[in-house]
Amino acid sequence: MTAYLVAIGIIALIYVLLALSLNLQWGHTGLINFGLVAFFAIGAYVSGILSLNGWPIVLSMTAAVLAAAVAAWPLGRLTLTLKEDYLAVIAVGFSEVVRSVLENESWLTGGPSGLPGVPRLYAQAPAGMRDMLMFMTLVIAVIVVFALLQRLLRSPFGGSLRGVRDNEMAAAALGKNVVSFKTRSLVLGSGIAGLAGAFYAHYLTFISPEQFTPDVTFNVWIAVIIGGSGRNIGVILGTFLLIVFLEGTRFLNDIGIGLDGSQLGALRFILIGLALVLCMLYRPAGLFVKPERG
Amino acid sequence: MPVLQTIADGIANGAILALLAVGLSVIFRLNKFVNVAHVDMATVGAYATLVLFTSVLPIFWLAAIAGVAVVATIGYLSHRLVYRRLRGQRSITLIITSIGVAFILRYLVTFIWGSNQQAFSLPLMRAVRLSDIRMSPYDLVIIALACAIFLGLFLVMRYTSLGRALRAVADNPDLARVAGLQTQKLLTIVWLAASALAGVGGVLLAVKTVITPYLGWAMLLPAFAAMIFGGVGSIGGTFLAAILIGIVSEFAAMYWLPTYRLAAIFGVIVLVLIVRPQGLFGVKAVAK
Numbered sequence: 232m233t234a235y236l237v238a239i240g241i242i243a244l245i246y247v248l249l250a251l252s253l254n255l256q257w258g259h260t261g262l263i264n265f266g267l268v269a270f271f272a273i274g275a276y277v278s279g280i281l282s283l284n285g286w287p288i289v290l291s292m293t294a295a296v297l298a299a300a301v302a303a304w305p306l307g308r309l310t311l312t313l314k315e316d317y318l319a320v321i322a323v324g325f326s327e328v329v330r331s332v333l334e335n336e337s338w339l340t341g342g343p344s345g346l347p348g349v350p351r352l353y354a355q356a357p358a359g360m361r362d363m364l365m366f367m368t369l370v371i372a373v374i375v376v377f378a379l380l381q382r383l384l385r386s387p388f389g390g391s392l393r394g395v396r397d398n399e400m401a402a403a404a405l406g407k408n409v410v411s412f413k414t415r416s417l418v419l420g421s422g423i424a425g426l427a428g429a430f431y432a433h434y435l436t437f438i439s440p441e442q443f444t445p446d447v448t449f450n451v452w453i454a455v456i457i458g459g460s461g462r463n464i465g466v467i468l469g470t471f472l473l474i475v476f477l478e479g480t481r482f483l484n485d486i487g488i489g490l491d492g493s494q495l496g497a498l499r500f501i502l503i504g505l506a507l508v509l510c511m512l513y514r515p516a517g518l519f520v521k522p523e524r525g
Numbered sequence: 526m527p528v529l530q531t532i533a534d535g536i537a538n539g540a541i542l543a544l545l546a547v548g549l550s551v552i553f554r555l556n557k558f559v560n561v562a563h564v565d566m567a568t569v570g571a572y573a574t575l576v577l578f579t580s581v582l583p584i585f586w587l588a589a590i591a592g593v594a595v596v597a598t599i600g601y602l603s604h605r606l607v608y609r610r611l612r613g614q615r616s617i618t619l620i621i622t623s624i625g626v627a628f629i630l631r632y633l634v635t636f637i638w639g640s641n642q643q644a645f646s647l648p649l650m651r652a653v654r655l656s657d658i659r660m661s662p663y664d665l666v667i668i669a670l671a672c673a674i675f676l677g678l679f680l681v682m683r684y685t686s687l688g689r690a691l692r693a694v695a696d697n698p699d700l701a702r703v704a705g706l707q708t709q710k711l712l713t714i715v716w717l718a719a720s721a722l723a724g725v726g727g728v729l730l731a732v733k734t735v736i737t738p739y740l741g742w743a744m745l746l747p748a749f750a751a752m753i754f755g756g757v758g759s760i761g762g763t764f765l766a767a768i769l770i771g772i773v774s775e776f777a778a779m780y781w782l783p784t785y786r787l788a789a790i791f792g793v794i795v796l797v798l799i800v801r802p803q804g805l806f807g808v809k810a811v812a813k
Contacts, residue, residue, distance in 0.1 A: 263617055265624070309798050315617050316559040317753075321794060324746035328791045331784050449624065456621070497635035504628025508607060511622040 237362045241434055243474040244369040245427050249451045250470045251376055251463060252423035257452075258460035259384060260416040261396035263315050266306075266322025267451055269329040270299040270421040272443035274428025276333065276340060279349040279438055288352060292429040299425025300418045307414035318417075326445060333440040345439025352433045365434055372430070376423060377463060384463075392416055393461075446500075450477070453503050456510050476502075530658050531779050532772055537664040539771020540671035541733065543764045544726035545744050546751035547678065548719030554695050554758030555715055558619035562603065562627035564748055566720050567727025567741035570596040572634050574728050575643060575736060585647065593724035599630070600720020601713065609712075627742070635738040642735040667729050674722070675764045682760060691715065695758055746787060747774070750794045756807025766805060 249271060256262040274295040281291035306325055310318040333340045340346060353364045383389055394402040395412050403409050432438050450473060458469020480499050490498065549563045574592030582588040603626050611619055652659040682688035693701040694711055702708050727741055734740075751770050755762030770793055777789030797804065 261617060263620055309795060313798070313802060315615075316553070316620055317798075319620050320559055320561070320745065320749040321791075324749070324787070324791050324794070327746065328788045331787055335782055335784055449628070452621070452624075493640055494636055497632040497640075500628050500632040501636060504625045504632065507625030507628065508622055511618050511625065512607070512610060515618060 234362065237366050239474065239478060240366050241362065241369060243471060244366070244373050245431050245434070246451065246454065246474060247373050247467050247470045248369075248376060248427035248430070249424055249447075250454045250458070250466045251373075251380060252420040252427065253451050253455050254460065254463060254466045255380060255384075255423070256416055256420040258455060258462070258466065259389065259396060260392045260413055261315070262311075262413060262417055262420075263319035264322050264417065264420070265319045265445070265448060265452075266324075266326035267424055268443050268445060268447040269322070269326035270303060270424035271428040271431070271447060272326070272329055272333065272440075273299045273302050274425030275432040275438050275443070276346070276428075277425070278429035279346050279432040280339065282350045282433070283346070283348065288350060288433060292426065292433070295429035295432075296422045296425045299428065300422035303418045303421035304414065307417040311410050311413040311417070323445060323448075326443075326448065330440050330443055333443070341439070343440060345437055346432075347437045349432050349436045349438065351436055352430075365430075369430060372426070376426070377467075380463060388412075396461075449500075449503065453506055456507065459516055527779070531775050533658045533660055534664075535772030535775030536768055537660070537667055537733070537771070538775060539768035540668045541726050541729045542744065542747050542751055542771055543671055543675065543767035544722050544729065545741075546748040546755070546767050547675075547760060547763045548722045549748050550752040550755065550757055550759070550763050551715060552719050553752065555691075555698075555712065556608065556619070558616040558623065559749065560608075561620060561623045561745065562630060563623075563719070563723055564741040564745045565627045565630040566596050566600055566723040567730060567744065568634055568736075568738060569599060569630055569741075570724030570727035571731035571736045571740055572638055573724075574731070575645060578645060585645065589725075589728045592728060593721050596724030596727070597717045597721040600723070601717050604712070604716040631738050631742060638738075640738055642737055644735050645732060647732065663732055667733070670725075670729070671764075674725070675760065678760050687711075687714070746794075747790050750790050750797070753802070753804050753807075754793065754797045756804030759804070759806040762804060762806035 249267060252270075253264060253267055256264045277298040278288070278291040278295035281294055282288050286294070306318075306322065310321050334343050336342075351361060351365075352368065353361050356364055384392070391402065391407050391412050394405070394407060395409050399409055402412075431442075435442075451470075454469040454473040455466050456469070457472060458467070459465035477499070480495060545564060545567055549560060552558075552560050552563065570592050573595040574589050577591050578585060578588035582591060607622060607626060608619060611622060647663075650662045652661050653665065682691065690701070690706050690711055693704070693706060694708055698708060723741075726744075730740060730744070747770060751763055751767035754770065755764070755766035770790060773793055774786040774789050778786050781789070
């Protein structure tokens with residue numbers, strides 16, 4: 232039971248990192264990054280490939296963060312001068328293109344059958360301890376990222392981001408370079424997603440393109456929206472609700488609801504879609520915040 | 526000449542793409558947001574037609590018309606029940622809502638019919654030869670139908686009072702309302718028509734390929750590309766851009782890798798945004 236909880240905890244913390252990343256981009260800056268999974272995938276594959284080629288894991292993970300951040304820059308340059316909708320669709324497209332590259336460039340990525348044997352973190356530790364150590368490392372990583380983000384968001388930079396989010400025109404009129412602030416938020420957030428991907432690769436030790444479908448992106452979106460965009464604590468809460476929901480629906484079969492696996496998966500996404508629509512209609516500030524009038 | 530053949534195949538694909546993109550484009554112009562669920566409406570059209578065709582309406586074109594009517598109804602309902610209530614909200618709210626609607630549609634389809642491939646059982650037909658080019662009669666019908674629909678759209682927009690009113694609303698909704706145009710009624714017509722065209726696109730796509738719950742979703746990036754390449758709100762531009770994109774992606778599939786169609790289309794988007802972000806016939810104001 233402990234082993235199961237630790238395993239769930241690790242996945243949950245990786246999702247928390249993704250949610251913090253999206254919350255910086257969407258919650259604090261108003262960027263619709265529907266391609267979050269692309270940066271998660273880039274992080275996972277860069278760290279996976281480099282560590283398989285003998286790089287120490289600390290270095291490969293650093294490279295993963297940098298690669299994901301660098302990949303976000305041209306996307307930002309291309310779309311952030313335009314209306315918000317452009318980033319939204321082009322980012323989904325980007326994440327699908329990244330996935331098709333992972334599937335086709337077998338010489339580098341192992342193709343559809345994936346990349347097995349990615350080195351573990353703490354490979355020397357006794358088998359029973361590894362996951363616990365991984366879990367503790369992730370806890371620390373989340374605390375560090377969280378603290379850094381809180382600091383950043385309380386700084387004038389954070390204020391400018393929210394200014395850009397709430398009223399672009401006013402921010403521009405005050406002399407803020409709106410595009411530059413948006414781009415930096417996108418790049419920084421993508422770096423965090425890359426970090427999450429690197430942890431994911433070194434935890435699972437096996438990565439394949441089918442783990443990086445847009446489903447991941449939208450799972451994180453629902454966590455952020457339910458938790459309340461723009462509030463990092465709320466978003467962490469939202470992520471745990473999501474994980475409870477994803478794990479909980481898995482047990483539906485055990486209590487004898489006559490649905491097969493694909494129907495269950497479909498039902499999950501119908502509920503996620505409903506939640507998105509209802510949140511936008513009735514609770515745009517998140518489940519825990521009553522909408523303000525006016 | 527394999528090049529001519531590739532172009533011909535690309536035109537057939539582009540014709541379908543045009544039908545999917547035009548609704549996306551017009552709704553973006555009028556409602557100021559990219560309705561991500563638009564492409565999933567195409568999927569619903571394919572499944573609705575399949576169900577009707579295999580049960581009560583064994584005549585294909587009748588089943589298709591009924592299927593398209595179902596899609597138009599769903600599109601109208603989504604506008605009426607969801608998007609209209611968010612009127613005046615920022616477009617970011619509307620896009621996220623539309624991804625929610627997209628999920629509901631796509632996974633309801635998966636829930637009901639499963640995710641296995643299905644197909645219309647239509648008779649096989651011998652390809653028509655035009656010197657070196659071989660085309661299936663279905664492709665010829667698809668191209669002819671798309672051309673006819675776009676000609677109709679063009680004439681309506683250009684020469685009827687409905688078209689004039691729509692152009693007025695697109696240019697300045699407030700002024701149009703003050704001038705006594707019934708914007709709500711016009712929007713209802715637009716949502717019905719746009720959704721119906723997505724349905725037609727979905728049925729034609731299903732005739733050419735196979736039906737899966739991801740049929741429409743896979744067309745999101747291509748349709749978006751056609752929309753911005755043609756210029757948001759431009760009907761003729763969308764048609765031309767969709768045909769060009771169809772050809773480009775066919776070349777990518779022939780001479781690069783079939784799975785890199787999407788990458789090629791992504792390349793088109795990047796080029797358009799760098800060189801001419803407002804598209805071929807677009808207004809600069811919409812892109813920003």
